[in-house]
Amino acid sequence: MGTIFPREEKAEQIFDEILKNPRACDRLKNTFFAAIPSAEESEGAGTDIPGTVFAAALFNAYENKDLSAFMMAVCNNSVFDLLRNSFLIPIRFNDKGVENPILLTDENGKFLDESELHFWEKKYKMFRELFEQQNEIPDYQMYMADGFRENHFYSDESEVETRKISEHRGILLMFNFPESIEFEINEEKIYAIVWEALMRLQEALPRALMYYGKRDENGVEKHTSTLGIFLPFCHFEREMEKTIELANGIGLGCREAILAEMKAQAK
Template structure:
């Protein structure tokens, strides 16, 4: 039988990097246990005993770790990695807009936004906005998510969490598709940058798009560094400079 989600190809390189880093291992373990502890507060009811048991047996029979994790802690394998800030979020994963751009490339608010933008947040963004080559800056709305079983239908559902407005910095990176890298290999290639960002800018969120950007006939991978204003409002300009230094290795 098929697994719930397609398996990531060549994920071993990424897993090896995580295993070799004690802090990454601690972060993943903490995220796993936090997810279990928050089960009673989760937006959905915990699975009834029979459905829980069936989910465990299905996971065993299909050798599907994600099915097991969803039954135990309402997270897929890669939910845990993303929510532990160990791999990037995909731009617009599963056809859903994330992050949601609130401004255009000139730093002006877009019209007819489905999300209310606080005037104070926009003013703070305008104070730091710069138009630069190879780095684009936006005010954006982003979120994390997790997957779980519906307690009645046992269908896979998504739950959004950690929704924030913040400054989104988008960087052009070398095209990994031409190098025939899988998505997991691409994540491994930017993993050191992610770990440095979490060390220097805790609670920043990294987005990644493989072969996502096209300019002047050239294709680029795109990495976004999202700085939620809830955490980075103070000294915002300095935080942006720090992100630039980390991404470009200065």
Template structure:
């Protein structure tokens, strides 16, 4: 019988799952995240918990289709990989589901792009530019807006939809990594390769977001993967220069 899953299954995820399973801190983060979403959406603008009928239907459908993510979306509005992302164990995708995220608001010289002049407070931009200048005007640091997300589905059409959990302005650091598509690696394998970086960032800079794009950066006609570290102003505005330097030290030390 042909398997039909609601949400595409990530290929070759075994190594990633094994590495997470062997890290007690990561396992605790994952369990804590799952429990925080399970039937409890307090303070988060997500759909209500499923009715008993919807719960039973989701349970039986996931069993028939071998689709754990469909069941998780029904009970906690997260796929398996959403839970890993919202536990800050793997990166968010750059521009996931065709939606711009993060939204970069400055150019390579740290200048605010005209279309975002009304989207950011002048004081916020001025503080960013001061830090940007103090760091030597690096080409890979931007003022940006980013959000965390999960997925759920409606019982009517069973189509998954993206839910925005929280949105913040902050500083985004981007750097290139080897092209894993050229190396014929899957996204899950790429996540496994940078797991140590992601965990170290979360331990040193809790609540920072990590973004990743396979084959998404082009420089001099050469394609690269790219990793982004987003430092929300809500957590990192104070001592921003020190936080940026710490993030750079982590991502450059491990590559």
């Protein structure tokens, strides 16, 4: 797809000269935000970043046709940060080697760090009650966990940095696939099924997180793919039992849809 306007000639030369002049960069930044009436009132809208960082991000985005490079300077989010943080796409387990979600209990429901237990005694008691009364479901686990989302931004040195946002403690439901299953299904079809399940999840339980993919543990990749639904206490604590029931229905339905698609393709 072509650009809307013809690209300027000698753009790199123009950009280089502007970047040498911090006052010129500031004027460019101020002109941009002046065209957005509400920008000055929006916390974290990018108005507080140095003009040189703003200009470098703008020029880099123009030269490389990289929208995310500019979005990070304007709103501290890449394009896919915006999608994830709007609950419009699922989160990959332990994306880019960062553990997320962080498990706080083992498969038997025991708290992993006894020294921290007294800080979370009330939440853990709730979790244990739900853990003990859960239905027996094949290839399914319930954990107490910490989950979070991320955004990306530029440091004052124009380096891309990652920041955790919306860190919450809650209950993680894990829907595993049998280890005997080998995923030869088209990745796009898996993603389409997971995305539809995420939309159902947001309709029923807004602000629940959905994870998918292969979960790495201690640097070793497991050979089973997994679906996960994370339910923060801050949003669902008052009706957690009912919430888990709804989430289980969506998670199990998603897993069954993927298995059905795999069987159909194998024929």
